[in-house]
Amino acid sequence: MISLLLLAVAGISSQASAACTRAFLQEVTASYVAALSSGEGPAGISNLAQDDVxxxxxxxxxxxxxxxxxxAIKIDFDRSIYxxxxxxxxxxxxxxxxxPYVIGTRLALNADNEIFP
Structure with missing residues (x-):
């Protein structure tokens, strides 16, 4: 199993902003899954990621x-929690x-709605 992690190593216990809704997280996660299936690499999430992610x-x-x-990976199944x-x-x-892959990914976003380090 490949474990992917995009996160911060240090931070405040709650990074949520008023814009952090379930719909927003679903949109960000869908962008990540689309980038993975298309093979567009980090460019697929670059608009969300800080330089020091x-x-x-x-x-x-x-x-x-x-x-x-x-x-590019042909994704047969994906499930997310928010x-x-x-x-x-x-x-x-x-x-x-x-x-074959089983991939687990955590996306953590900061108050500016960017994947943060």
């Missing part, structure tokens, strides 16, 4: 341009064709 695969820091986002208090989402993605 932390990207990890299998609990190791990695260059986002060289990770799993750099190749935390409007912390302004974050967790998404599970399963791909069963070609190279």
């Amino acid at each position: 932390i990207y990890q695969e299998n609990d190791a820091d990695m260059d986002i341009a060289e990770g799993i986002l750099s190749a 935390d409007t208090t912390e302004c974050a989402s967790y998404t599970e993605i399963v791909a069963t064709t070609g190279h």
